[in-house]
Amino acid sequence: MTTSDPKADLHFYLQSARDALLWKLEGLSEYDIRRPSTPTGTNLLGLVKHAASVELGYLGDTFGRPSGEPLPWLEDGAEPNADMWVTADESREYIVELYRRAWTHADATLDALALDTIGKVPWWPSGRDEVTLHHAVVRVIADTHRHAGHADIIRELMDGAVGMNKGNDSMAPGDSAWWENHRSQLEHAAQEADRHIRADQTN
Structure with a gap:
C-alpha cells in the first residue's frame, strides 16, 4: 500500500494488540486466568484489567471525555498494583466487557478528535501533563503490545499454547x-x- 491513513494505521495496530490479549484467555479455567505466573504476580486477566484502565485514562479522561466507568482500583486509597490483578468478586465476563467498552470509548475519541488535539493527563505532574492524541494513542499501542507479549509467554509456559492470533500463529x-x-x-x-x-x- 502506498496511501496513508494515520488514524486507520493506529487503530489497526491497537486492535491487533487488544484481540491478542483477549485470545490468551480462551480455553483457560478461572484459576489459570487469575493465578500469578511471575514473582511480581503477572497474570492474564489482570493484564486485561490494566489495559482497560489505561485506555479509559489516556484515551478518555485525558481528552475531557470521561467514560463514567467506576474504576475503584484507581481511586485514592486503593492498594498499590490493584489494577494488575482481579479479585474473586470481579468476574471474567465483567473484566472482558469492561475492556470492550473501553475500546468503544477510546475508538470514539480517536474518531472524534484530530491527532494534534492536546489533552492533559490527570496523573502527570502539572506543567508536564500535556500530550497530543497521536502521542497518547501510540503510548497505548506500545503498552498493550507489551502486555500482549507478557500474555504470550505466560500462556506458553502454562499449557504450551502459542501464536499471535487465531488466523496467524506467526510460528515456524x-x-x-x-x-x-x-x-x-x-x-x-x-x-x-x-x-x-x-x-x-x-x-
Whole structure:
C-alpha cells in the first residue's frame, strides 16, 4: 500500500494488540486466568484489567471525555498494583466487557478528535501533563503490545499454547519433536557460548 491513513494505521495496530490479549484467555479455567505466573504476580486477566484502565485514562479522561466507568482500583486509597490483578468478586465476563467498552470509548475519541488535539493527563505532574492524541494513542499501542507479549509467554509456559492470533500463529512450522530439537539446539549453543567466554576469561 502506498496511501496513508494515520488514524486507520493506529487503530489497526491497537486492535491487533487488544484481540491478542483477549485470545490468551480462551480455553483457560478461572484459576489459570487469575493465578500469578511471575514473582511480581503477572497474570492474564489482570493484564486485561490494566489495559482497560489505561485506555479509559489516556484515551478518555485525558481528552475531557470521561467514560463514567467506576474504576475503584484507581481511586485514592486503593492498594498499590490493584489494577494488575482481579479479585474473586470481579468476574471474567465483567473484566472482558469492561475492556470492550473501553475500546468503544477510546475508538470514539480517536474518531472524534484530530491527532494534534492536546489533552492533559490527570496523573502527570502539572506543567508536564500535556500530550497530543497521536502521542497518547501510540503510548497505548506500545503498552498493550507489551502486555500482549507478557500474555504470550505466560500462556506458553502454562499449557504450551502459542501464536499471535487465531488466523496467524506467526510460528515456524514444526511438530512437538521439531520444537524439542530446536530448543535443544538453542540450549547447546548457549552452553557453548558460555564455555567459550569462561575459557577466554581464564586465559
